Amino acid sequence: MATSDRSITRRGLIGGGSAATVGLLLEHPDVSQAAKRRRPRPPRRRQADVLVVGAGAAGMAAAHAVAKAGRSVIVIEARERVGGRVENHDLSGGEIVEVGGTFVGPTQDRMYALLREVGLGTWPTYDEGQTNLLLEGKTTRVSNTDQSTYVGALGLVGGLEVLNVFPQIDQMAREVPVGAPWTAGRAQEWDGKTVETFKNEHFQSAESRSLFDAFLRILHGAGPNEVSLLFLLSYVAAAGNETTPGTLNSLIGTTGGAQQDRIVGGSQRLFVEIARSLGSRNVVLSSPARRISQDGSHVTVTTDRASFVGKQVVVAVPPALCQRIEYEPLLPAVRDQLTQRFPMGSYAKVEVFYPQPFWRDEGLNGQVVGEGVIGCSWDSSPPDGRPGVMACFIGGDRHRAWNRQNLPTRRKLIVDELVRYFGPRAAKPIDYFEKRWTGAEMWSRGGPTGFAAPGVLTGFGEQLQTPFGRIKWASTESSDYWIGYMEGAVRAGQRAARQVLADL
Amino acid sequence: MATSDRSITRRGLIGGGSAATVGLLLEHPDVSQAAKRRRPRPPRRRQADVLVVGAGAAGMAAAHAVAKAGRSVIVIEARERVGGRVENHDLSGGEIVEVGGTFVGPTQDRMYALLREVGLGTWPTYDEGQTNLLLEGKTTRVSNTDQSTYVGALGLVGGLEVLNVFPQIDQMAREVPVGAPWTAGRAQEWDGKTVETFKNEHFQSAESRSLFDAFLRILHGAGPNEVSLLFLLSYVAAAGNETTPGTLNSLIGTTGGAQQDRIVGGSQRLFVEIARSLGSRNVVLSSPARRISQDGSHVTVTTDRASFVGKQVVVAVPPALCQRIEYEPLLPAVRDQLTQRFPMGSYAKVEVFYPQPFWRDEGLNGQVVGEGVIGCSWDSSPPDGRPGVMACFIGGDRHRAWNRQNLPTRRKLIVDELVRYFGPRAAKPIDYFEKRWTGAEMWSRGGPTGFAAPGVLTGFGEQLQTPFGRIKWASTESSDYWIGYMEGAVRAGQRAARQVLADL
Structure with a gap:
């Protein structure tokens, strides 16, 4: 899970804060999974035209499109929050930083359109120097x-x-x-x-x-x-x-590229706003989908506590997570094998906080690209530059070596490298926050996205978007444009919604 | 599942026959999974020194070694039979053919030793011509x-x-x-x-x-x-x-290679005999492991019906299937990512039956290697050559194209190709049996084995054999010698047993 070594958060439940503000609370926050298993109760049963598994960017975009078409929809989410690989981290004073997907840029048209629709603005990523x-x-x-x-x-x-x-x-x-x-x-x-x-x-x-x-x-x-x-x-x-x-x-790129703009209120807010518009009763959190069964008339999604019956379902999780759900009837062979062949990357995002973005004074934009632990970084400070936030991305073999260390060592490796890039003022951060998308949590299993080894796209790729009966697939990995980005997730979700609506 | 278009089997439950002969019956054969979920009952709880998840070759070899060391052991298996990717198919008259792992050959020392131990002989694969x-x-x-x-x-x-x-x-x-x-x-x-x-x-x-x-x-x-x-x-x-x-x-190779010898009674019999020696109460079938949790003193394996508590567990399923189990605490990041990066191959084995192995009369050994649907074949007739059995292996892209067809077309593709190789006598088989290891069943998800794309062994391979606390890993993919073969599975199982016994 996310680890903060000095409390700069406003709420105890890191990452759940934003969800809580729109009433998307845990259904039974005091009951552990294990306790539930020991005391089975009769499962509840709910119905909607369309079910959506996964409340990430793809799932929320799909649910939004289905609801706009006048159909009922229930979103079923494993985590205790919406957003998936998009997550806000609260700073004191009402500011936030993003610990997952963050930026939007030119040609990411669906994201800008959705932002306009829910009334969220953007502002340019710092890119001078x-x-x-x-x-x-x-x-x-x-x-x-x-x-x-x-x-x-x-x-x-x-x-x-x-x-x-x-x-x-x-x-x-x-x-x-x-x-x-x-x-x-x-x-x-x-x-x-x-x-x-x-x-x-x-x-x-x-x-x-x-x-x-x-x-x-x-x-x-x-x-x-x-x-x-x-x-x-x-x-x-x-x-x-x-x-x-x-x-x-x-x-x-930053200006003119995928990192050009940031979202007012943080990227997760877009999906929290969509969840709010769906109604909290229709976004069921802390409920991993265990089983999806379909027959000639319906599809049923079963969680540990309830079953949901719909006419269609959008499964909006990455291929690597799709395979952890049981299907009845079984998935087609090529689809099942695709899900074995789309691993999530090895990835973490670390935010290092300073009183102000001191690098700007020295003609630096805060961006690095390098062979060290930090592969890339961006200046992720709030609009007013208080605090200064350095967002560091760690991937691949560098992630695996870094991730094996304990927290003090991980922090030291990052801060020492920032000193190398930005001088002694980088040595004294006021806070340090890391989101280890790989290994430290269950519902992403890596990041930033799934990728394909040789032979996979030509042998199995056509199954990325191919429906299986009442099941339509979404997730940024299955998009046409902007695979791996929030834009791709939104596009995939909207495409899956079209597939679902056509079959209702 | 396995499909036979003309009944040459002795028992209704294909593949379960051999298990039934040693009393390894379904625990509740009349209760479907779905019905069980609707009517939860208090789970049973059992204990042993060592738990083994998976009754394939690796799991049975591990359990056998643990039992020989005087420790109690319970094997927990998803299927209704033992053997995993090793399975006998019964012919009329008491003969069998193998629809999974079949052969043994020089340097597969552990397999020959186990066969001697349980009193099973071998005989040479037909290899003349x-x-x-x-x-x-x-x-x-x-x-x-x-x-x-x-x-x-x-x-x-x-x-x-x-x-x-x-x-x-x-x-x-x-x-x-x-x-x-x-x-x-x-x-x-x-x-x-x-x-x-x-x-x-x-x-x-x-x-x-x-x-x-x-x-x-x-x-x-x-x-x-x-x-x-x-x-x-x-x-x-x-x-x-x-x-x-x-x-x-x-x-x-055949003579001098991995396909040199066949096992009297069929390869699955070795593992059925080991199961018999463990006692049917200690081999729990039809029980997929859903969750493995461990703490400072014990490890617990949870199935839909029961929980099993031990001091150590051997998880003897391929990496690709390991990830479909939930772990508490979570697997180390690199191990979890390894399981996302070891897909099962695309594979089927088809047996075509003739009154006798007519190809022998024509100076042919029955073996083919080719670019068609059939990648390789071997003469898999019983010792007396009645019936003649042609075992055809279909893999990779050829498997994906073939597997999309319906049964009559699949059969025609195979038989037509055998005619091309062996002439018109191949056109009239007396039976046809196919085992589609990929897609048509849940507990292998492909075959013959898991493989590694580029970057996987150097980045993640060290996790193949590395224990995670009370969990030791087995399966042929984690062997030293004979990866992908029954010998590799037995070696991996015996190595995991040594790891477990050292930690008891």
Whole structure:
């Protein structure tokens, strides 16, 4: 679970705070799972036109669309809160920081539309000054608005490789059909190799290789040796919309990219507002779905305490979590095997708090990209810059090594590295908060998203969106555009809602 | 489930027959799972020194070793039978054929020792005559004892590639430490690429590439694009024992290889005999483990009907199935993520029955290797050759295409292909039996074994055998030698038993 070593939170129940404000309380907060098992009671039974399993971004978008179409809907959620991989962490004074999905940016049209619909604004991520790099043991600085600075920072060979190969990746991505990457002309070739093999073919300089590794760790929570080249290309292709093709820069960029804007009130608030509009009775928390059975007329979702009967269900959890539910009848073979082949990345997000964002005074934007524990960071301070918040992302092999340590060591590793990037003022944070999405909690099993090893998209990918009778699948992994982002989750949820409404 | 289109079985409950003969009946055969959930009753509670989850080869070997050490043991099994991926299918007249793991061969020392211990003999797999190949649309024949025949069958380039590269794979495998492939000197390099990339580097001829693909489909139930080169090399390295290094030929060979011998009474009988020796009360069938909790003194395994308390537990199911159990406390992050990254192959085994093994008259051993639906086949007739049984293995992409068809089409695809290999006498089988290990049943989720995509062994592999407190892991995937075979399962089970006994 989330760990704070000094209380800066307003409420005891970290992460549950926002949900509580809209009345989405635990149904029986004093009864443990084990106690419930020892004293079985007759299960309750409820009905709705549509059931939604999972109250993350995809599930809430699906439920919202179903409700707008005038159909009844019940959302069934394992956690004690809504939001899934999107979670606010409360700071004193009413400010929040996000410990999961945070940003929105250009071409993420559905997110901006939903935000407008519920009346939430956005404001630009701090992006003035230089970005720090740590590659091959050396710290250097580059400008986000002048790519030629990479030549100075990475050396001539490495800099030119980045300037040449990144656009080449964009070109290859344009050959990958969004939503159906397995139909690309070169799908078999690209799904036959790892991103590591591609890296070996295209990057010779130690610096450019190190930079590429750092990006991969943060994009997928995995090393280039784990990820299919076709999956990376499909991810790049998806970083756009119906009129603007995706690019690597849209994925990793701040201004003009996926990290451009932040959401007033924090990203989780969007989904809390949707939950409020559905009514707290229709968002059932702390209720893991154990079993989904369907027949000629209905589908039933069974939890430890109740059963829910609907005409259709949207299962809005990542493929890796889908397989922890029992299905009757069994899933089709290829769908079941897909869920065995879409692991969650190795991932954590750490927020380090300072009295103010001192790096701004020194001409730094707070962003780092590097080979150390911290793969990337962003300045995540509230609008007024009080406190200064450094959000650090830790992924892949770096996450596994860091995550094995105890809390004091984990904290020291992060703070020491921030000192290396930002000088001695980074040595004295006023607070430290970490969200370990991998291993420390049950309902994500990793982050930021599921990814595909070679052979998976071409062999099993068509099952990402293919309904199984009354079951329609959602989750950002099954989106067309913006796979892995909140936008992708919303798109997947809205698509699943359309599938459900068409079959009602 | 298993499907027979003409009744040649002696008992109504296919696959449960052998278990029933030793009294391992369903505890409440008349009560369906659903009915049980509607009418909860107070769970029963039982105790033993050691609990074993999974009555497959690994679990039974573990339980046997624990019992021999004088400790009490209870085996908890989801299916209504013992054996796991090892299952006998009864023929009329008391003969059986195996629809899962079947063969034993040189260096599989623990299997031969266990067979001797329970008094079961072996007899040689039929291996006289030529093997059929189907590559690039052409059927040709080779001799198992004269590799130079591959030059004639595959053409000069393809034949020489096979004769050169297969020994090269053996050489590389010798650099891979058995039981710890992630410590190999070139582990990062080999785990960074797919077997497909290796194939592209080493095989130019269409015929040798096609042959290599066929072997991979049957070895792992996967294409070379899905599998890490390091995993393949570790699999080859494991195909031996402490004194004899593994080779590709030991994996795929008949006489002198892993398919050399068959077990009198069928392979499942070994594990049924072990179950008998444990006592039917100590092998609890039809009881999926739902939850495993441990504290400072005990471990508890909870099923739908009962709870079992022990000092130690061996979880003897494949990694992909381990993740469908709930753990309290949660698994370590890297172990949980390993279980997300060890998918089961795509696999089925089909037995086609003829009045006699007519192919023997024509100088054929009944073995095929080819690019069609059937990846490999073996003559699996009973010792007296009545009936003639052709055992066909279907894996990877071929399995996925075949498995989508209905039963008459699946049967036609197989029989038509056998006609292509063996002529018109193959057109009139007297029976047809298929075991679809992937998708058609809950408790394997694929076959023949779990495999590792690139990046998995180096990033997560050390968790295959690492205990988590009172939980020790077994299953053939976690063995040192003979990963993926019954021998590997027995070795893993015996190793887990040693770990458990040391901690009692």
